[in-house]
Amino acid sequence: MAEELERRERVTFRDIARRALRHENAVIGIALAAMIAVLAVISRGATITRGNMANVLIQSSVRGVAAVGQAFCILTANFDLSVSGIGVMTMMLGSSMMTTEWTNILGYPASPFMAIPVMLAVGACWGLLSGALVSRFNMPSLIVTFGVWQIGYGVAYYVTEGKAVMELPESFAVYGSLPAGPIIFFSVAALAYFVLTYTSFGRRVYAVGGSPVSAYLSGISVKNTYLAVFAISGLCAGLAGMLFTSRAMSGSIEALRGLELDSIASVVIGGVSLFGGRGNMIGVVLGALLIGVINNAMSVLHMGHAGRYIVKGAIIIGAVAADILRRRGR
Amino acid sequence: MSEVTERRKRGTARDIARRVFRYENATLGIILAAIMGTLAVATGGKTIALRNMKMVVVEGATMGVGAIGQMFVILTSGIDLSVAGMAFGTSALGSAMMTTQLWQNILGYAAPIWVAVPAMLAMGVGLGAISGLFVSRIGIPPFIATLGMWQIAHGIGFLITGGFTIARMIDPLRFFGQRFIYGFPVAGIIWIVVGAVVYFVLHYTSYARSVYATGSNPVSAWLSGVNVKNTQLSVYMISGFMAALGGLIRTGRVMSVSYSSFDFLELQTIASAVIGGVSLFGGKGTVVGVVLGALVIAVVLNGMTILRADPFLESLVLGVIVIAAVAVDYWRGR
Numbered sequence: 001m002a003e004e005l006e007r008r009e010r011v012t013f014r015d016i017a018r019r020a021l022r023h024e025n026a027v028i029g030i031a032l033a034a035m036i037a038v039l040a041v042i043s044r045g046a047t048i049t050r051g052n053m054a055n056v057l058i059q060s061s062v063r064g065v066a067a068v069g070q071a072f073c074i075l076t077a078n079f080d081l082s083v084s085g086i087g088v089m090t091m092m093l094g095s096s097m098m099t100t101e102w103t104n105i106l107g108y109p110a111s112p113f114m115a116i117p118v119m120l121a122v123g124a125c126w127g128l129l130s131g132a133l134v135s136r137f138n139m140p141s142l143i144v145t146f147g148v149w150q151i152g153y154g155v156a157y158y159v160t161e162g163k164a165v166m167e168l169p170e171s172f173a174v175y176g177s178l179p180a181g182p183i184i185f186f187s188v189a190a191l192a193y194f195v196l197t198y199t200s201f202g203r204r205v206y207a208v209g210g211s212p213v214s215a216y217l218s219g220i221s222v223k224n225t226y227l228a229v230f231a232i233s234g235l236c237a238g239l240a241g242m243l244f245t246s247r248a249m250s251g252s253i254e255a256l257r258g259l260e261l262d263s264i265a266s267v268v269i270g271g272v273s274l275f276g277g278r279g280n281m282i283g284v285v286l287g288a289l290l291i292g293v294i295n296n297a298m299s300v301l302h303m304g305h306a307g308r309y310i311v312k313g314a315i316i317i318g319a320v321a322a323d324i325l326r327r328r329g330r
Numbered sequence: 331m332s333e334v335t336e337r338r339k340r341g342t343a344r345d346i347a348r349r350v351f352r353y354e355n356a357t358l359g360i361i362l363a364a365i366m367g368t369l370a371v372a373t374g375g376k377t378i379a380l381r382n383m384k385m386v387v388v389e390g391a392t393m394g395v396g397a398i399g400q401m402f403v404i405l406t407s408g409i410d411l412s413v414a415g416m417a418f419g420t421s422a423l424g425s426a427m428m429t430t431q432l433w434q435n436i437l438g439y440a441a442p443i444w445v446a447v448p449a450m451l452a453m454g455v456g457l458g459a460i461s462g463l464f465v466s467r468i469g470i471p472p473f474i475a476t477l478g479m480w481q482i483a484h485g486i487g488f489l490i491t492g493g494f495t496i497a498r499m500i501d502p503l504r505f506f507g508q509r510f511i512y513g514f515p516v517a518g519i520i521w522i523v524v525g526a527v528v529y530f531v532l533h534y535t536s537y538a539r540s541v542y543a544t545g546s547n548p549v550s551a552w553l554s555g556v557n558v559k560n561t562q563l564s565v566y567m568i569s570g571f572m573a574a575l576g577g578l579i580r581t582g583r584v585m586s587v588s589y590s591s592f593d594f595l596e597l598q599t600i601a602s603a604v605i606g607g608v609s610l611f612g613g614k615g616t617v618v619g620v621v622l623g624a625l626v627i628a629v630v631l632n633g634m635t636i637l638r639a640d641p642f643l644e645s646l647v648l649g650v651i652v653i654a655a656v657a658v659d660y661w662r663g664r
Contacts, residue, residue, distance in 0.1 A: 079473075133653065133657075137657055137660055138660055139653070139656050139657060139660060140604075140610045140611070140656070142409070142600075142610060143600075143601075143604050143610065143652060143653070143656045144653060144656075146597060146600070146601070146649070146652060147649040147650065147652045147653035148649065148653075149649065150645040150646060150648050150649025150650075150652070151645075151646050151649040151650065153642055153645045153646070154642050154643055154644075154645050154646025154647075154649065155646070156642070157640060157641075157642030157643070157645075157646075158642070158643075161640070162640070162641075162642060253642070261477060264473075264477070265474075265477065268471075268474055274471040274473060274474065275471075304488065304493070305485070305488040305493055305589075306485045306486070306487075306488035306489035306492075306493075307485065308485070309481045309482065309484045309485030309488060310481065310482050310485030310486065310489075311485075312478075312481045313477075313478040313479060313480065313481030313482035313483075313484075313485065314478065314482065315478075316474060316477060316478040316481065317464060317470060317474065317475060317478035317479070320470050320471070320474045320475075321464065321468050321470055324468055324469050324470060325468070328469075
């Protein structure tokens with residue numbers, strides 16, 4: 001009796017281990033853990049100090065929030081290149097509403113409670129615009145969002161004529177710093193995970209990404225699903241812009257450069273298929289953290305630009321190659 | 331008898347007109363003419379002065395040559411995001427070989443053109459081959475493989491230049507960006523020759539068939555005996571070559587290279603190809619359209635510079651043009 005129980009327990013433990021290893025996010029999870037460990041050794045512990053880990057979390061939350069929105073788009077086999085354009089636009093708009101400097105566009109400094117909803121709404125509206133162009137006119141998302149990205153930068157420039165905005169109200173600093181920033185990131189990701197896994201909208205996103213034709217034939221409004229995912233991505237881009245503004249406590253045109261590619265890389269490293277319909281939010285969060293850890297370690301280790309670019313490129317290609325080879329091996 | 335001939339002639343003229351309008355690049359040609367007309371009026375004729383038109387061609391050549399390479403990749407339903415990185419990486423190599431500032435020179439002496447230029451082009455082809463191998467042999471999505479390659483090539487450029495601007499290159503390098511032959515810029519001649527060769531290749535060789543076939547349906551292309559993998563590999567090598575050539579032209583014009591010399595080149599080449607009517611889903615597009623598409627962007631950027639528009643207004647206008655061009659294309663296709 002006792003023996004049997006023991007055996008069962010043993011089997012259960014092994015099962016759990018096996019299951020964990022077979023879980024689709026296992027590779028990225030192990031890669032993240034290994035990366036953290038290796039970097040900790042190389043930097044003699046400098047990367048895993050409390051202050052630095054907090055830094056990584058805060059930095060990752062901007063990228064992570066954008067990546068969550070991007071994941072919705074990529075799950076339907078679309079791209080959203082407009083992330084940094086929309087982010088910068090909301091950043092300039094929000095900061096120039098709140099600033100006490102002469103760059104204020106309202107004539108009086110607005111409170112964060114007024115500015116933040118405006119920033120999010122503007123982000124969502126521009127996402128809706130891309131979504132409308134993609135779904136109603138059948139235009140390729142890559143081109144539409146590329147155009148919106150350019151327009152976003154143009155609008156951002158017009159808000160302040162390209163000048164940086166400083167002097168934001170102290171009460172605004174809360175959102176992007178510890179602990180609110182990472183909490184916002186993780187709750188957005190958890191909400192997205194819930195929506196994708198347990199709601200009919202989530203099913204629709206996967207179905208449309210898997211095969212738009214069969215989704216249409218089974219009664220799903222493909223067009224409205226496209227519209228929704230771009231609106232979500234725009235909203236998340238606006239949120240990312242808000243978080244970054246709060247962290248930097250200033251608005252600048254140059255701030256979010258490269259966010260669209262970083263967010264796409266996080267999503268893809270997280271195991272979401274670029275052909276749509278496959279992937280989950282846990283992977284996306286891990287992907288965003290992985291890029292955050294690597295970026296941070298490279299600056300802690302004082303690596304030059306050359307090394308940074310090469311390492312990042314190699315990791316992006318390597319992660320996807322590993323994923324593809326693993327799938328092929330099955 | 332003479333009436334019949336006359337009628338025939340009249341018919342032919344009408345036919346020609348009709349053909350021209352039905353020609354797939356007609357809309358684009360008209361748009362280009364309209365933009366040039368508008369800008370000429372807005373600037374009081376400055377944009378269509380001969381000297382400025384030459385500038386547009388030289389400026390546009392880097393983008394135009396790169397866009398032709400990009401077209402090959404997009405025809406196979408891929409995409410090459412690495413163009414700007416490649417152009418910087420190869421130009422960094424070339425300029426570090428040709429500079430007379432010895433502390434920046436990687437060889438220790440200023441290499442002649444016939445050593446440095448082939449090295450640049452070979453590096454472009456080689457890096458292109460690496461992305462091509464990742465795409466065709468491992469099956470990495472082109473977007474990711476070339477995004478990674480952009481970073482790697484950019485990093486190599488940083489490695490070579492150390493992040494500094496390289497200048498003081500040997501004088502013969504000016505040939506590619508500043509010289510004129512019978513009043514026509516060499517950069518433009520390179521662009522035209524590349525375009526003509528590609529036009530020939532796309533119309534009269536079996537290689538073109540395999541490129542178009544791979545783009546429109548890789549499975550049926552494979553079933554009908556096309557070597558899909560090698561076709562994919564080859565288009566990235568072509569794109570790498572064109573990126574290096576584009577880098578050479580711009581380096582020859584500016585006579586210096588810095589890490590921001592080629593910012594946004596990958597997006598400009600994609601935009602040129604798309605404005606030129608190349609379908610992002612593969613298998614559809616012509617080189618004439620791509621050349622016109624690059625000219626549209628070059629003309630607009632130049633016109634905005636002459637109008638002293640804010641740099642970010644440029645990006646706004648460019649965004650609107652790209653979306654409008656694709657929208658027009660889709661409406662016309664309906």
